[in-house]
Amino acid sequence: MNYNWNWGILFREPFLGFLISGVQTTLVLALTAWVLAFTLGSVLGVMRTLPNRGVSAVAAVYVEVFRGIPLLVWFFLWFFVVPELLPQTWGRWLKRDLPDPEFWTAVAALGLYTACRVAEQVRAGIQAIPRGQTMAAEASGMNRVQVYRYILLPLGYRRIVPVLTSEFMTIFKNSSLALTIGVMELTAQARQVESFTFQGFEAFTAATVLYVVITLTVTVIMRQVEQRTRIPGLLSAKGT
Amino acid sequence: MRHLILAAVAAALCATSAVAQDLGPTLTKIRTANTFTIGHREASVPFSSLNQQQRAEGFSIDLCLRVYEAAKEQLSMPNLAVRFVPVTPQTRFALIANGTIDMECGSTTNTIARQGQAAFTATTFITGTKIMVRANSGIRSVDDLGGKTLVVLPGTTNEQALKAYIEQKRMQVRILNVRDHAEALLAMETDRADAYGSDDVLLYGSRRRARNPAQYVVVGDFLTFDPYALAVPRNDSTFMTLANRTLARMFRDGSFKAAYDKWFGPLDMPLNPLLEAAIQLQSIPE
Numbered sequence: 001m002n003y004n005w006n007w008g009i010l011f012r013e014p015f016l017g018f019l020i021s022g023v024q025t026t027l028v029l030a031l032t033a034w035v036l037a038f039t040l041g042s043v044l045g046v047m048r049t050l051p052n053r054g055v056s057a058v059a060a061v062y063v064e065v066f067r068g069i070p071l072l073v074w075f076f077l078w079f080f081v082v083p084e085l086l087p088q089t090w091g092r093w094l095k096r097d098l099p100d101p102e103f104w105t106a107v108a109a110l111g112l113y114t115a116c117r118v119a120e121q122v123r124a125g126i127q128a129i130p131r132g133q134t135m136a137a138e139a140s141g142m143n144r145v146q147v148y149r150y151i152l153l154p155l156g157y158r159r160i161v162p163v164l165t166s167e168f169m170t171i172f173k174n175s176s177l178a179l180t181i182g183v184m185e186l187t188a189q190a191r192q193v194e195s196f197t198f199q200g201f202e203a204f205t206a207a208t209v210l211y212v213v214i215t216l217t218v219t220v221i222m223r224q225v226e227q228r229t230r231i232p233g234l235l236s237a238k239g240t
Numbered sequence: 241m242r243h244l245i246l247a248a249v250a251a252a253l254c255a256t257s258a259v260a261q262d263l264g265p266t267l268t269k270i271r272t273a274n275t276f277t278i279g280h281r282e283a284s285v286p287f288s289s290l291n292q293q294q295r296a297e298g299f300s301i302d303l304c305l306r307v308y309e310a311a312k313e314q315l316s317m318p319n320l321a322v323r324f325v326p327v328t329p330q331t332r333f334a335l336i337a338n339g340t341i342d343m344e345c346g347s348t349t350n351t352i353a354r355q356g357q358a359a360f361t362a363t364t365f366i367t368g369t370k371i372m373v374r375a376n377s378g379i380r381s382v383d384d385l386g387g388k389t390l391v392v393l394p395g396t397t398n399e400q401a402l403k404a405y406i407e408q409k410r411m412q413v414r415i416l417n418v419r420d421h422a423e424a425l426l427a428m429e430t431d432r433a434d435a436y437g438s439d440d441v442l443l444y445g446s447r448r449r450a451r452n453p454a455q456y457v458v459v460g461d462f463l464t465f466d467p468y469a470l471a472v473p474r475n476d477s478t479f480m481t482l483a484n485r486t487l488a489r490m491f492r493d494g495s496f497k498a499a500y501d502k503w504f505g506p507l508d509m510p511l512n513p514l515l516e517a518a519i520q521l522q523s524i525p526e
Binding site for chain 1: 333356395418
């Protein structure tokens, strides 16, 4: 291959700065979106397990709409289409007056999309608990809020820690799609290094390594969470 | 027996290297594959873009097709096929370096830094950075951008020049990054941005695609000097000579100007005196 390798480029300014700011944006974007996804996803997941048909139908419609449309399309819809559908003053606010509109649009797109996936996992976690537990709680005089607060949620969340780990990792990787609406996160910065220097292989190798470091860190942290929150007696093997 | 095999291998090696010396790696590859591969852009109007039938067309494509005809002649291969591969600013140099495309026919500025990864033919166009604004916006140059939103394509020479100028003048300008020219125009059409910074010719091309072209004007002085050229593989003088010879003949016999009129006439864009000079300077005689 007729290519000039130059790894030094990655450690030279301003390219090192590009990559560092890319990592920062990726982390802030993914973590903010995760807070939104986890909060909204938990509410929706609980809604789907409630006996009230109307409430659970609302959550079901949300989940089906959001997971039925590709994330890339969501980014485009939130950024270019939604502001046009709103009343003009609101649309203008979203496009101009909101500080950092690309970033916050990306947080909304990523968070609302991931929320539907978290919702399904929370629902699965709650529904995996034997019915007898709910019955026993009700028989001992707990109301519905108490049943969720003391029985279903603590048990449900602890069962789904492993699947939430992969969801948490996915949000870091999915955040790379935010470059399509102009958020300068890690992949966008790698592309920028490429177009300034034409050292594309080095730039994308750096991005790859940085993504692996981020996701491995997530894995290590979540392993700890998993061990701390393990339900005694549910998983016989120690550790993983 | 072993000597015989070695001799045969040596002979074969000599044969291939002799051919390689005559034709250079690129033409040898073209001959072996029986295909001339052109890298094209998807939305660099009018240089290189996809038309309604999803075929590559444009000014740079017409130039490259002349080089393809010349390659056909030099190789005496009348049935040489031509293949189009879409490229982006991010992939174009990698695809030349790894041999996927033989020639990039888009709107690529020749810079010293880029010459480390690809070689450039004679200059095929000269342009520079300007901005496109709404005709009724009152913005007449980059100096009027204070407090406004400017849309650019990250990584382009235009972005670097505009950012440097804005920084130097200590203006407060919000920068919006988008992926391609189509999205930049969309940002203008949806009123997300007040100005769109790019090479003037690309701005004229984008304006033509707008819902109402009369709504936009291209303003400002050239902030940069961007000579465009076709990018070809490095260290292959045979192929470079073939391409430059073809271009020189086009500069001399007027077919370059004819191609210019065909693609830039409809844009209503005056012929830049620098390009006129470049045509004369590069009309190298036989």
